[in-house]
Amino acid sequence: MRIAVFVILLLAVLSGCNQAAKNGVSSSPGSNPNGQIQVKQTAPQKKQxxxxxxxxxxxxxxxxxxxQVEGANCVVFGNTAVVGINVPxxxxxxxxxxxxxxxxxxxRKDPYGADAIVTADMDLAQRIKNVRDQTMNGKPISGFAQELGAIIGRIVPQMPRDTSNPPPNPKLGDPNL
Known part of the structure; x- marks a missing residue:
């Protein structure tokens, strides 16, 4: 009787170890031995x-x-496009x-435009047009640098503490006297 109980316990332990080796996951075409499912990318890749x-x-x-788009201008740098639109x-x-x-x-529906940046700001659209025109005229670097400087000049605020007092004009007299 003891031998029968021992044999049944041994079979239970061995069959339990067999299931543990599979880690509870059945073998299927989309899975790997670690239990992770691998899926193929379905979204279209951005074109170079x-x-x-x-x-x-x-x-x-x-x-x-x-x-209602009256005009559009686009500049492409590297793999990024910036599109400025004009509206009424x-x-x-x-x-x-x-x-x-x-x-x-x-x-977004176009492979080249999926990551484009769109602006309807009139000033930025004009600056994009200026960069585009400079690029078409064979001056992409200087046109971009000039417009980037103008854009940054608009973004950077003028702080009152950064201004200096003008030197006194001797003809007008010193205003502090």
Whole structure:
């Protein structure tokens, strides 16, 4: 009788060890031995930009095709595109946001425009146009540097404590006297 109980316990332990080796996961085509499931990437990969000017023209055409966009300018640096759009001046701010969203949605569906940056700010759109024009004229670095300097000049505030007192004008007399 003891031998039968011993044999049953031994079989139970051995069958339990057999299940532990599988770690509770059945072998299937999409899994690996660690129990992790591997999935293939299904989202389209962003295309590498080899001809920036052609991509810029293409993205401009996409943005221009959106209703109420009066014009678009695009600059491509590396693998990033910045698109400035012009909208009618009488459009209210909320509707401008809707137009900008529509342009972003149109660009998202394009492999080159998926990571583009869209702005409807009139000043930035003009500066993007200036950079684009300089790039088309064969001066991409100097055009970009000039406009970047102008943009930073608008962003950086003028702090009152950073101003200095002008030297007194001897003809007018010292105002502190």
């Amino acid at each position: 930009i080899t001809d920036p000017q052609a991509v810029a023209r293409h993205l401009e055409q996409l943005a221009d095709s959106v209703p 001046p009488d459009v209210d701010r909320a509707h401008v946001g809707t137009i900008k969203y529509s342009v972003a949605e149109a660009l």
